[in-house]
Amino acid sequence: MTGAAEAVLLADDRASSFTRHAARTRADGLVLLRFEDARADMSAQYLDETAHLPAFWIRRGAPLRAEARRYLDWIHRQPLRPTRFCNPSEPRQEIAQRFAGLVGLPHLAPWQVRWVRNKADMKDKFRELGLRTAAYAHVRAAGDVTRFAAAHGWPVVLKPVDSFACVDTYLLREPADFGRVDLAARHWMVEEHLGGTEWEACALILDGEVLDVWPSAMPCRPLDIVEGAMNANISVASGPGPACDVRGAVRRIVRGMGLDHGYLHMEFFEIDGRMYAGEVGVRMAGCEIAANHGHAYGFDVFGATLDVYAGRRPALEYGERRxxxxxxxxxxxxxxxxxxxxxxxxxxxxxxxxxxxxxxxxxxxxxxxxxxxxxxxxxxxxxxxxxxxxxxxxxxxxxxxxxxxxxxxxxxxxx
Missing domain, CATH: 3.90.1170.60 (Aldehyde Oxidoreductase; domain 3)
Structure with a gap:
C-alpha cells in the first residue's frame, strides 16, 4: 500500500463485521460517530467491544448544525482528529454525509446522495449515463400503478424511493395485491419486473479510479428472499461470472456521479448478455457480501476498504481464488x-x-x-x-x- 493513512470518523449505527474489524485493527486511527436513536440496536457486548474508541453521539432530535458545533468543540479536546469520513450505513446516508460536510470532512454532495439513495433519481442518472434500466415511474395512488402495469405488464415492483434491504418493497402480480400497501406516508415508485439473471458487484474507488470490481451471484432474488427463499450471495472469484461489461459500467457510474473514493455496491440484471442497471450504493455492501470477497480472493477486504477511506491505496494482493x-x-x-x-x-x-x-x-x-x-x-x-x-x-x-x-x-x- 502507498501513502500515509489519515484518521477516519466512522459512522456506526449497528454492529457489523466491518465495524468490528475496524475497532480491532485501526483503533489508533478511528473515531466513532454514533446516533442516540440507534442505541437500542447496539448490544451491551458490542458497546463493550468498542469502548476503547472515542465516540461522539448525535443526540436524538437535536439540530444537526448544533451537533456539528458540539462535535468540533469535542474533537478539539481529543488526541485524535479525523480528516477523513466513512459511512457504511445505507439508511444514515443523508444525515451522515450532511454531518461530515458541516464538520469539514470529505463527503458526498447532496446531489450525489440523491443519486445513490433516491431510487427514481438514481435511475434517471443511470439513463443519463447511457445505461439501460427497467421502466419506472413515480406513483401516488393505486390508479398510477395499474396504469403503469397496463403499459408494461404484470407483475410490477412497488417500492419507496428511499427503501433498502427490500423493506416495504413488493412484487405485485395483479391489482388485488395492491390492497396491502399504504401509499399515504412515503414517496413511492413502480418498476417493470425484469427477467434474466440478477447479479451484484462491489468495487473500491480511490481518487476517482476503480481499483477492482468483484461480482456476486444471487441464488435467489431479494424479493423472493423476503417471501422465504434462500438468502445468500456468492462471490465468484473462480467464475463463471456475468458476461456483460461490469467493470465498464462501474467506471461509467463513478465518472458520471463524480465519485472520488469509497466502497461501491450495485445490483443489476443480465438479459441476453446485456446489463440493466438496478441500484447502486456508495457504502459497504449489506449482509456479509464484502466478507465473501475477502474469503474468495484471499485478502483483507475490510482493511483495503479502510485504507481507501483513510486516503491510502491498498495493495489488493490476492491469494487462492475460489x-x-x-x-x-x-x-x-x-x-x-x-x-x-x-x-x-x-x-x-x-x-x-x-x-x-x-x-x-x-x-x-x-x-x-x-x-x-x-x-x-x-x-x-x-x-x-x-x-x-x-x-x-x-x-x-x-x-x-x-x-x-x-x-x-x-x-x-x-x-
Missing part, C-alpha cells in the same frame, strides 16, 4: 428461541468455513420482512458457485431453529 458465499440463517418468527443448531455443528458441515449466530436458546428475537432478517450466517466455499449453492442448501436442511411466539408456552427450563 467461490465463497454467505448464507443467512432463517429467523422464522418473533418470540423466544427454544432450540438452535450450534456454531460448532455448523462448522462441521461440508464447505462451511465460518459461522456466527446472533442469538441463543432463551433469548428473545424479532423477525421482520427485510432481506437481512436472520438468526446468523455461515460462509461456504466451493470450486464453483453451483457447488457453493448445493452446500448451502445442505446447511439449510441441517440447521434447526425453533421460536416460541407469545401465544405459545415456552418449555420450562431444566432444573
Amino acid at each position: 467461490c465463497v458465499g454467505d448464507l443467512l440463517l432463517p429467523l422464522p418468527g418473533t418470540g423466544t428461541v427454544t432450540a438452535l443448531t450450534s456454531e460448532e455443528e455448523l462448522l462441521r458441515l461440508p464447505g462451511v468455513i465460518a459461522a456466527a449466530l446472533r442469538t441463543s436458546p432463551g433469548e428473545r428475537v424479532a423477525a421482520r420482512r427485510a432481506s437481512h432478517n436472520s438468526s446468523g450466517h455461515v460462509h461456504v466455499e466451493g470450486a464453483t458457485s453451483a457447488e457453493v449453492e448445493r452446500r448451502m442448501r445442505h446447511v439449510l436442511d441441517v440447521f434447526r431453529i425453533e421460536v416460541a411466539t407469545h401465544t405459545e408456552a415456552a418449555p420450562a427450563p431444566s432444573p
